[in-house]
Amino acid sequence: TPENFSKFWNNFDSITNIYSNEFTSLAPSNVPVIDVLKKMGQLLVVGFNMKMQQPDLSNLVSIAGAGSFIVKGDEDKPKSVPCMFSVKSVSEGTGRYTLEVRASQANMARILGDYILLHFAKRD
Secondary structure: OHHHHHHHHHHHHOOOEEEEEEEOOOOOOOOOHHHHHHHHHHHHHHHOOOEEOOOOHHHOOEEEEEEEEEEEOHHHOEEEEEEEEEEEEEEOOOOEEEEEEEEOOOOHHHHHHHHHHHHOOOOO
């Protein structure tokens, strides 16, 4: 539920690394917010196997979800790294969005955030 997600998000805050960035490189400002967030959701669900919180499609201004990544841990043993994300439109028609990623392992939030922004970087 949205309430459970919010509670977990806030609790996760005190023990995690946080990456937060405001950006304009997702799409031109004339592209509707819903189209940008759908594309971002597809990357996170299909590309990263994240689980999405069900958004309100009648007023879509943000998406959120959670998942985990398997990384090399101590002695090269696999380790699961939980992470959560949130993408929000700053305001309709501006092309400005905020991305926040929270992860339990050092640098993982920054790596995921940088990868997402790289994926959406403007291509000339």
